[in-house]
Amino acid sequence: MKCRNCAKVATLHITEIVKGVVQEHHLCEDCAKPFLENPHLGAKSAGVPAGPTTGGATSSGEAPVDEQDRLICPACELSFREFRNQGRLGCSHCYTAFQEELLPLLENIHGDTQHCGKYPKRVPEDNQRQFKLIKLRNELREAIAEESYEDAAKLRDQIQQLENQLSGDATR
Amino acid sequence: MDLNDLARSSGEWLKGTGPESDIVMSSRIRLARNLSQFPFLSRADDGVRAEIERMMRRHLQELELKGHLNYVDVNALEGLDRQFLVERQLISRELAESHGSRGVGISAQENLSLMVNEEDHLRIQVFQSGFNLERCWEEINRVDDLLEERVSYAFSEQLGYLTACPTNVGTGIRVSVLLHLPALVATREAQKVFHALQKIHLTVRGLYGEGSQAMGDFYQISNQVTLGKSEAQLLKNLRDVIPNILEYERRVRNQLIKENRPAIHDKVARAYGTLRSAQAISSEETMQLLSHVRMGVNLGLIDDLDIPIVNELFIQTQPAHLQKLRKSHLESAERNSARAAYLRERLARN
Ligand SMILES: [Zn+2]
Ligand SMILES: [Zn+2]
Numbered sequence: 100m101k102c103r104n105c106a107k108v109a110t111l112h113i114t115e116i117v118k119g120v121v122q123e124h125h126l127c128e129d130c131a132k133p134f135l136e137n138p139h140l141g142a143k144s145a146g147v148p149a150g151p152t153t154g155g156a157t158s159s160g161e162a163p164v165d166e167q168d169r170l171i172c173p174a175c176e177l178s179f180r181e182f183r184n185q186g187r188l189g190c191s192h193c194y195t196a197f198q199e200e201l202l203p204l205l206e207n208i209h210g211d212t213q214h215c216g217k218y219p220k221r222v223p224e225d226n227q228r229q230f231k232l233i234k235l236r237n238e239l240r241e242a243i244a245e246e247s248y249e250d251a252a253k254l255r256d257q258i259q260q261l262e263n264q265l266s267g268d269a270t271r
Numbered sequence: 272m273d274l275n276d277l278a279r280s281s282g283e284w285l286k287g288t289g290p291e292s293d294i295v296m297s298s299r300i301r302l303a304r305n306l307s308q309f310p311f312l313s314r315a316d317d318g319v320r321a322e323i324e325r326m327m328r329r330h331l332q333e334l335e336l337k338g339h340l341n342y343v344d345v346n347a348l349e350g351l352d353r354q355f356l357v358e359r360q361l362i363s364r365e366l367a368e369s370h371g372s373r374g375v376g377i378s379a380q381e382n383l384s385l386m387v388n389e390e391d392h393l394r395i396q397v398f399q400s401g402f403n404l405e406r407c408w409e410e411i412n413r414v415d416d417l418l419e420e421r422v423s424y425a426f427s428e429q430l431g432y433l434t435a436c437p438t439n440v441g442t443g444i445r446v447s448v449l450l451h452l453p454a455l456v457a458t459r460e461a462q463k464v465f466h467a468l469q470k471i472h473l474t475v476r477g478l479y480g481e482g483s484q485a486m487g488d489f490y491q492i493s494n495q496v497t498l499g500k501s502e503a504q505l506l507k508n509l510r511d512v513i514p515n516i517l518e519y520e521r522r523v524r525n526q527l528i529k530e531n532r533p534a535i536h537d538k539v540a541r542a543y544g545t546l547r548s549a550q551a552i553s554s555e556e557t558m559q560l561l562s563h564v565r566m567g568v569n570l571g572l573i574d575d576l577d578i579p580i581v582n583e584l585f586i587q588t589q590p591a592h593l594q595k596l597r598k599s600h601l602e603s604a605e606r607n608s609a610r611a612a613y614l615r616e617r618l619a620r621n
Contacts, residue, residue, distance in 0.1 A: 129474060129495060174310070175310045187390070188437070191305065191311075191433040194427060194433055194440075204437060205430070205437055205498060208498075209440075209441065209498035210496060211498055212429070212430075214429060214431030215501050216442040216501040216502045217431075217432075217442065217501075219424055219426050220416075234501050237504070238504070
């Protein structure tokens with residue numbers, strides 16, 4: 100059996116009862132980790148994403164599961180159901196087509212939904228500044244967590260400078 | 272590229288040099304990338320796959336790298352040759368076992384490999400012997416920059432580099448180190464360490480990646496998260512944690528020696544003796560005994576053997592390597608006696 104989040108073999112089969120509904124989760128070792136550490140994810144929403152078994156327990160106003168299943172990427176015609184079965188997306192547009200469904204999944208896997216690493220040089224300059232800002236804010240958070248206040252002060256200055264540049268561009 | 276030439280050497284990750292190389296076999300970084308104008312491979316028909324392969328092959332051959340890059344058409348290779356490249360870690364099992372147009376670019380020193388049409392259109396990997404993640408990052412970042420001048424990668428401002436599997440999206444990076452942990456395994460401390468690593472979102476795998484058994488006490492530690500942290504942060508996470516494991520392994524080794532030197536020496540000497548005199552030996556047993564011998568060399572219990580030779584034996588006794596060296600197809604039983612013969616000859620020569 101395949102993991103419901105990705106294409107690996109499911110090695111963990113978790114059964115839980117949420118609001119009287121029995122749910123079974125078939126997960127690979129990697130995907131099971133966040134779930135085991137925070138079992139509420141499965142019950143709450145698409146944390147352990149969008150399986151038919153979470154249907155009874157979705158209360159956060161998401162599309163019902165069979166509606167999710169009917170979603171189709173307009174570019175490559177992959178259905179969300181196919182993605183769930185094979186764990187692979189069909190093209191880069193799938194990320195947009197299934198955005199609502201994917202974001203909780205990404206949050207669950209990575210604990211975050213905003214890229215803050217390298218970006219291609221061809222990205223427009225303004226957006227590059229945005230990326231840099233996200234990255235600096237991220238580093239600032241870590242510097243503070245590690246109590247490296249000298250680094251934090253430097254990062255704050257850089258952030259300030261970038262923010263000024265960005266707002267300057269906006270008013271120009 | 273003549274794979275038979277490769278068969279006689281052991282490649283970058285087995286050089287046995289670099290920082291902390293008594294425990295850290297190698298450092299590796301891989302990047303997952305896709306071309307923006309093509310669908311991912313699960314939705315690419317044979318024609319599209321062939322087009323991607325042709326295009327990437329041309330770009331890889333024209334890339335201005337320091338050394339020469341050999342391009343291998345994996346689809347045209349025999350099963351044995353594909354297995355051979357897997358054993359050397361130059362291609363993944365997934366690339367070896369899939370079908371259709373696919374290939375790999377390999378640098379002469381085997382410290383760079385670029386897989387075309389694996390799970391993503393492109394998988395770049397850089398290796399360094401020993402604990403040297405920074406060198407890996409500098410190198411792979413440079414190669415990635417060079418490619419970025421030629422092709423348009425699938426990229427989104429929110430989600431970063433877009434990958435076929437959502438577990439790789441963002442940076443598309445996997446930073447990993449291959450550790451030899453015989454003492455932690457012997458004392459069953461390894462499980463505790465791995466459990467602690469999982470809590471901080473690091474993944475532990477066997478020598479040949481996902482699902483592979485941990486052979487010869489080798490473990491790969493790598494990042495699990497790829498989105499929301501920068502490459503530098505992900506590198507730092509691993510760089511900060513690994514020294515603790517190294518220290519732990521060394522402490523347990525010393526403790527074992529202090530408490531029971533004769534028993535450890537006996538185990539190491541018997542392993543060495545078996546490798547030098549066995550008439551038939553399986554790949555698994557070879558790995559296990561070489562692991563004892565490797566620790567013995569590092570602890571000064573064996574003084575007529577060097578780590579690079581031990582590393583070389585690890586790779587040369589793998590099934591496909593053995594058959595390439597013998598230049599013939601061998602059944603399992605034949606391999607076991609060929610392996611024993613190879614070990615006897617190689618260790619006598621030493
Ligand atoms: Zn999974
Ligand atoms: Zn699509």
